[in-house]
Amino acid sequence: MNSLWSDSHVGKIADNPLQLRVYSSRLLGQDPDLVLHGGGNTSVKITEKDLFGQDEEILYVKGSGWDLGDIEAEGFAPVKLKILQHMAGLESLTDSDMVSMQRAAMTNPYAPNPSVEAVLHAIIPFKFVDHTHADAVVTITNTPNGEDKIKQIYGERVLIVPYVMPGFVLAKKIYEMTRDIEWTQYDGMVLLNHGVFSFDDDAKASYEKMIEIVSRAEDYIAANTTSIVNADNNAMPDLQALAVIRQQVSTLRGSAVYALMDNGAEACSYASLDNVDAISSRGPLTPDHIIRTKQLPLMIDQGDTEVNDYADAYQAYFDKNASQQQVCLDRAPRWAVWKHQGLISFGTSLKEANIISDISGHTIQAIQMAEQLGGWQALPENDLFDMEYWELEQAKLNKSKTSPEFQGKIALVTGAGSGIGKACVEALLEKGAAVAALDIDPAIRGTFNRQEVLEIVCDVTDDAVLKNAVEETVRHFGGLDILVTNAGIFTANENIEDMNDDTWQLAMDVNLTSHQRLMKYGIPYLRHGIEPAIIIIASKNVPAPGPGASAYSAAKAGLTQLARVAAFELGKDNIRVNTIHPNAVFDTAVWSEEMLEGRAKNYGISVEEYKANNVLHTEVTSKNVAEMACAMAGRAFAKTTGSQVPVDGGNDRVI
Ligand SMILES: [Zn+2]
Incomplete structure (x- = not known):
């Protein structure tokens, strides 16, 4: 393990102990072999003027909830050093009381709770104290005669502390062990089965002592083991x-x-x-x-x-x-x-x-x-x-936690790159789900750009690609709970007698067959999902068709019938299947400003009037449809399957 300390980086902050503390804490925190996710803690002792102009020694110690890897100055809690040192001398103290007393001794009431190892940091008589749970050191202590091995590696240069619970008991133990010792004889402390402390009045020296102690443990392991040979594995799990x-x-x-x-x-x-x-x-x-x-x-x-x-x-x-x-x-x-x-x-x-x-x-x-x-x-x-x-x-x-409705849930949405599909992904994310977002447009990659979204380029009419996308989703998140089968294409302005075969086939492939295939591939996983649900995005054209869109309307009607049969077939598996019939959702890729203007002109009304041309005189958005999809996936529809719900502002031909 090498020191990452950079003197040139430190130049500007060399006279600011708290900034130095931030700097070297981050160096420690960024190495996962030293600390993982909130493990470890660091501190610095600084003399400051109190409100009355008197000198006061303050221990700035890592606040709980902060990670050493990205800690800031405000992640350190300032606590009166004298009070912490007195606490170490108490005969007994519960950890809850210790936490309360530490909090009461802070000079900034808005700072985070001080680390539970604050008392221990306070009794170590050096300006900088660094503490990690370094893998190498802990590994050696987690073996028979671990303590002897530590002695063999470090000789008298580290103080060895037998395992006790962290918190007050540990601070007390070390307080008693060190009352009559000369601290300068030690470079650090090894806490068996727990971790390492290093300390020095100089930030760099304290950090580099830590690196040196851990490096010696790593060298010992390297000299006494052979490296593990791992066979490559490309098999897909079951x-x-x-x-x-x-x-x-x-x-x-x-x-x-x-x-x-x-x-x-x-x-x-x-x-x-x-x-x-x-x-x-x-x-x-x-x-x-x-x-x-x-x-x-x-x-x-x-x-x-x-x-x-x-x-x-x-x-x-x-x-x-x-x-x-x-x-x-x-x-x-x-x-x-x-x-x-x-x-x-x-x-x-x-x-x-x-x-x-x-x-x-x-x-x-x-x-x-x-x-x-x-x-x-x-x-x-x-x-x-x-x-x-x-x-x-x-x-x-005892602290009540409210978690989002879809926390831990896994959804898959097709046609997720724009319009209703995109709005569904966003609404599901907002409610805590992880989502596989499928779209034919390669621009889907980078659309959401967060770990909760698996972005997959997928032409839903390509059977093998679709099957793969479902499997990739399960492989990535572990299962499947919510299927929003949304991808669609609007074909119009062809009467039946003039219908182009390709138009007809495309409408059937995208708006009907791909949905059937997606269900076919998703159902074996949904069957083992948590409160599983399928949401079908159909169309107002099913209950209220119009001329010139036979391919689209027939496919969507077929899709609706497919959903009804699915509701029957999947009831025994508790998979709910519900259908949304959206209408006049104009914030989708299908509708350009130009098209809207053309349609409005056709009826002799403004674009605004055209958009709100429904019973409620309201504009319907993709978000409105997505909210209905979430309702169908959630508790509101827990006892409902086989339903068809319009999201259309009220349509006089449907009502
Ligand atoms: Zn620890």
Whole structure:
């Protein structure tokens, strides 16, 4: 591991300790081998003038909720150093009280809550204190005789601290261990099964001590292990099985989840190890991961009872370790080892699932290294339980959380590049869903540009491409819950006797057959979806056709009939099928200003009057149709299938 410190970068901020603190915290936070997602913390001690002009020592310590990788100055909470130091001398203190006292000792009431390791930072008598959960160091301590190995690597230059819970107990322990020591003899501290501290009065020196300590651990591992050989894997996972696993985990969690499948070489090789069951059943890399990953992953081999077995085992673990007032968390796994296939990470948001994916990726590397160093050995179950059921974590459970209606849900929308389809994607996103957005126009790529949207160029009339798009969606997010089958083409101004065969065929292919095929490919996954729904975008032309549009109207009428039959066929699977008949939606790619002006002129009215030429005298927009699609996908239509609902401002021929 190399130092990333740049003197030239630091030039401008060399005299500003808080800015230096921000700079080197980011250097630490940007290396996932040092800290992952909110792990680790840093601080700087600064003497400032208080309101009355008196000098006061302030500890600026990382605020909770901030990530070292992108922390700003306002991410550090300023706390009166003296008060924190006095707290370390208290006989006992609950962590909840510690958090309250830390907050009360802040000089800026608007700053974030100080880190739970603030008291520990306060008693280390150096200006800069850096703390990480470096993989290499923790891996070595998670082996038999880990402590001896640490002594062998560092000699007397680091203080070794046995594992205790983070928070007040840890601060107190170190306070007592260090009362009579000369701190300058140490470059840092290794906290067994937890992480590393380095410290110095100089920001660069403290940072580089951290890099040096971690590098020595990395060198030790390199010298005592052989690198892992991972076989390339290009196989497509069993998508049907993936959707079933996701459904079972969602049910157990009480909320739809994404199931991100990693079957890359590293994940697949790990999942193919002969002893994968044994080495996966020992616990996490560091105890702070348990809050995100739970103690153990789900092991999937064959059979459908594994998710329920996991839930039973989790309940037994809770019953064995819990005290009376503790509340059992949901019993759903956060990640899975799917034998010979790879890893799956679950999350009610993509953010959560991605964090878990990062952590599990680091965990499987650490496990395999530790196996070569004598055997992977995580903390005992009761220590892990204490961390998972920490009072500070349990307190968060009581805060009511409102989540968006489609959180964790997966939708697929065709014709998503413009008009109604695009509005549907936006409305679904707003309600928390992840969406596969299909469009024939390659400009779909980059239209939404966010991780919740999978943008796929797809000609819905190309059978193989359409099938692939559905599979890609399941592969990417783990399943399928909502299908908005919208892609369409308007063909008109050809009477039946003059109908061009190509026009007729195109209208049928796009407006009817492609919808049937999309349903055909989607249904096997929707069957294992969460409250699954199909929304068909048909047309006002079905109940109220006009001359010159026979191909369009006949295809849309066929589509409506298809939806009615689908409602019958899919009722047994709880898949709801409902149809929208939009009319006069002018903010779509179909309608140009020129066309609108022409139509309005034809009727001798203004464009505005033409647009609102309906019973309600209102303009109908794509967004109005998208809101109806969301209603049909959600709770409002939970008990409705086979319906046809107009979104047209009221049409006198339909009413
Ligand atoms: Zn820590």
